[in-house]
Amino acid sequence: MPPVLSPLPFPANLMTLANGLTIIHQHTPTPVAAVDVWVKAGAIAEPDEWAGMAHFLEHMLFKGTERLAPGAFDLAIERRGGITNAATSYDYAHYFMTTATQHLEETLPYLAELLLHAAIPDSEFGRERQVVLEEIHQSYDNPDWLAFQSLNEMVYQRHPYGRSILGTEEALMARSPAEMRQFHRAHYQPENMTVVVVGDMPKSAAIDLVSQTFQSFTPPLDCPRYVSEAEPPITDIRRQEIHLPRLEQARLLMAWIGPGIDSQSQNLDEQLQAAYGLDILSVLLAEGRTSRLVRELREERNLVQAIGSSFSLQRESGLFTISAWLAPEHLERVEAIICDRISQLSATPISEAELARCKRLLCNDYAFSTETPGQLAGLYGYYSILAHPQVATTYPQRLQAMQATDLQCLANRYLSPYHYAATVVRPLS
Amino acid sequence: MTLGIKQSPQTRTVLLNGMVVLIWENPSADIVAARIFIRAGSQWEAPQTAGLSHLLSAVLTKGTEQRSSLQIAEQVESVGASLGTDSATDYFLLSLKTVSADFADLLQLAGELLRSPSFPQHEIDLERRQTIQAIRSQQEQPFSIAFDQLRRIMYGDHPYALSGLGTEASVTQLERTDLQRHHQTHFRPDNIVISLSGRLQPDAAIALVEKVFGDWQAPATPLPVLSLPAITSKPVRAAIAQETQQSIVMLGYLAPAVVRERDETLGSGAIAASPLLTASMQEYTALKLLNSYLGNGLSSRLFVELREKRGLAYDVSAFYPTRLHPAQFVVYMGTAPENTAIALEGLKAEVDRLRTHPFDPETLQAAKDKILGQHALGKQTNAQIAQTFGWYETLGLGIDFDTQFQEQVRAVTVEATQVAADRYLVEPYRSLVGPSAVVKE
Numbered sequence: 001m002p003p004v005l006s007p008l009p010f011p012a013n014l015m016t017l018a019n020g021l022t023i024i025h026q027h028t029p030t031p032v033a034a035v036d037v038w039v040k041a042g043a044i045a046e047p048d049e050w051a052g053m054a055h056f057l058e059h060m061l062f063k064g065t066e067r068l069a070p071g072a073f074d075l076a077i078e079r080r081g082g083i084t085n086a087a088t089s090y091d092y093a094h095y096f097m098t099t100a101t102q103h104l105e106e107t108l109p110y111l112a113e114l115l116l117h118a119a120i121p122d123s124e125f126g127r128e129r130q131v132v133l134e135e136i137h138q139s140y141d142n143p144d145w146l147a148f149q150s151l152n153e154m155v156y157q158r159h160p161y162g163r164s165i166l167g168t169e170e171a172l173m174a175r176s177p178a179e180m181r182q183f184h185r186a187h188y189q190p191e192n193m194t195v196v197v198v199g200d201m202p203k204s205a206a207i208d209l210v211s212q213t214f215q216s217f218t219p220p221l222d223c224p225r226y227v228s229e230a231e232p233p234i235t236d237i238r239r240q241e242i243h244l245p246r247l248e249q250a251r252l253l254m255a256w257i258g259p260g261i262d263s264q265s266q267n268l269d270e271q272l273q274a275a276y277g278l279d280i281l282s283v284l285l286a287e288g289r290t291s292r293l294v295r296e297l298r299e300e301r302n303l304v305q306a307i308g309s310s311f312s313l314q315r316e317s318g319l320f321t322i323s324a325w326l327a328p329e330h331l332e333r334v335e336a337i338i339c340d341r342i343s344q345l346s347a348t349p350i351s352e353a354e355l356a357r358c359k360r361l362l363c364n365d366y367a368f369s370t371e372t373p374g375q376l377a378g379l380y381g382y383y384s385i386l387a388h389p390q391v392a393t394t395y396p397q398r399l400q401a402m403q404a405t406d407l408q409c410l411a412n413r414y415l416s417p418y419h420y421a422a423t424v425v426r427p428l429s
Numbered sequence: 430m431t432l433g434i435k436q437s438p439q440t441r442t443v444l445l446n447g448m449v450v451l452i453w454e455n456p457s458a459d460i461v462a463a464r465i466f467i468r469a470g471s472q473w474e475a476p477q478t479a480g481l482s483h484l485l486s487a488v489l490t491k492g493t494e495q496r497s498s499l500q501i502a503e504q505v506e507s508v509g510a511s512l513g514t515d516s517a518t519d520y521f522l523l524s525l526k527t528v529s530a531d532f533a534d535l536l537q538l539a540g541e542l543l544r545s546p547s548f549p550q551h552e553i554d555l556e557r558r559q560t561i562q563a564i565r566s567q568q569e570q571p572f573s574i575a576f577d578q579l580r581r582i583m584y585g586d587h588p589y590a591l592s593g594l595g596t597e598a599s600v601t602q603l604e605r606t607d608l609q610r611h612h613q614t615h616f617r618p619d620n621i622v623i624s625l626s627g628r629l630q631p632d633a634a635i636a637l638v639e640k641v642f643g644d645w646q647a648p649a650t651p652l653p654v655l656s657l658p659a660i661t662s663k664p665v666r667a668a669i670a671q672e673t674q675q676s677i678v679m680l681g682y683l684a685p686a687v688v689r690e691r692d693e694t695l696g697s698g699a700i701a702a703s704p705l706l707t708a709s710m711q712e713y714t715a716l717k718l719l720n721s722y723l724g725n726g727l728s729s730r731l732f733v734e735l736r737e738k739r740g741l742a743y744d745v746s747a748f749y750p751t752r753l754h755p756a757q758f759v760v761y762m763g764t765a766p767e768n769t770a771i772a773l774e775g776l777k778a779e780v781d782r783l784r785t786h787p788f789d790p791e792t793l794q795a796a797k798d799k800i801l802g803q804h805a806l807g808k809q810t811n812a813q814i815a816q817t818f819g820w821y822e823t824l825g826l827g828i829d830f831d832t833q834f835q836e837q838v839r840a841v842t843v844e845a846t847q848v849a850a851d852r853y854l855v856e857p858y859r860s861l862v863g864p865s866a867v868v869k870e
Contacts, residue, residue: 070737
């Protein structure tokens, strides 16, 4: 049972407009303003046949509106010395820009215009699809991308988390601009959107600016949705082996399904406690030279070139992974050693010194990752989509509350040496 | 356009032993970032010792006279700090990031690593093996292969030809005595710049640096002098056939170092006042502007013309790094194999166009504002601030370079861009990687 936390004051201002749009604002002293718009329009919103639509739409948004020519937004930001980009994941797509504060009022309307009124011109559709296909081709030349994609497919056999966010050539070639407009108008609506503003701008000015520019949303359209199917849990060891040409070393990827933010069986506090506890375990295992697996497998026994671990928290599921780069002849041995060290986590609570190290590392990492307005804006936006933005700043406090026995329980519950997925990549010889 | 961020460090101090200390006080976050630069790097390597500086960086944190690799790692990781070493072409770097309360102890450790590394033999053996594996692993990425090929054809025997890792042949031969000799030659206080940014008080910080490094004596011998063979431009085409999903196409042009004149009697990295300085700074700045115009950002020429309008690539860009010795002005693209020839033509046409289509005033101004804005936004975090100013000092550019660069950008004329393009961007080296059917000539 996690301890009850007394709530910390949330440092940002949070409000919801009448149309359902969420605005988050925080004042910071640097003369820079970062805006990050998060939309619940990630790959999980796609039905199977529309795989890749969310990411392709992200590309097509920059092709303008009836009032804005393709490229006009990019020029408007960059000629004022700003930077901008976008990214699509499973749970969200987000669009961000950073400029000198004095330029925000003139530039934000351009971003809002694209998001609310994207034209998705027929004439640009085919051409931009070529760009996305090149993005796919580039990823196919990357062994680590291929390995991770295969692992995902094996872990999530029904759920869209198992798909590639980029989609496939086949799926993309079958899509039309009309379908994309449908997807855009279904999902890019105010109740699905959070606009985060962090920088040297007072609260009232920021809220006024955002509410004025994010106004005239087009009426929503319906569109095919993802139909959820139950995902079978991993009840044995799922295994897959891939051979790739020109590979200079083997990869071993191991994965365990963990908690997502949404859960039927636990409340938010419990989900976060589990998720952050798995963060601690990932650091304990493979972050830094004194971590258990780096120390044993790289430094002492020279069985791997590199080894890493992470827990990825998403809405509907989390994924705990361990990844190693190593010579092919060590694959079986390393997998066996990792399984043994995993089972030790359930058997024996970790020492106070190790626990303190992990907490400190993660807390400092959190501080080091929230220095700039852009980083802060991203953090708030991410949590706004996944749960509530106020959760974002509770991370250090929740970590500190973790006990060694909590971690032992988590390992016992989520990290079994008998139930996991493993992808092995070997050179094609 | 200015962000109003303070343009130069708050203090610059030179210790009695010659070490330069730059301090930027930035109380907003409880962080201290330190960047300690040694004026060394792979520029000092011959082909048979290629990889020496990198191997040194891998082994430096693995033992001192007082501590083992594990003890060093424990000290850093138990306080959640980060400490790392890197080797670049123009310098060796030790980077440190802590919360302010832990900084003094970690700086003490950094001092120990720099002054009295022990180079344990088993660590050298481990890291040598790891490096050889890393060299092989570079062959997995088509971009790395293409860039490696480009560097080799442009630089020949010059140290800039190789990736910092070295070659299997050279790394296999590196011995403990090589590391010790390199360390002894270059790791001396009068060859070091320490750049700090974060929640620290300047006087206290200088006192701390004095405490850790003040009694480190510079040897009586003069600083080593680097002389490298001149590089002449002889553009060629090179191709590597691989049955990849994409072709990688790169064009490279030899281009000026950040300054042309260097006063050798003052040692590597220091420069003399020279009437040629202004002229070469103008050329460098004009080419920086041209490179940014071509390949930086979503409104850049290559992005718009080759990706947005023609759908030829996802990844298309340009770079022109700031270097002590002649640098590379590069444009590149990843494209579908059947578009390899078109991609090559497209890239070349855009560079050629710089010479035939002078900027109109609006385009020139937009290009200036873009590069200045991005330059400013690259100095937001403490680590970025410490890195930027420490690096300029290390290259011998002086603490005012950041301000001067911005002034120089504002002063670039259309004529200056034309002169620079006519001089440097005429005939490129070409590097291709892709399926044999499309890359062979």
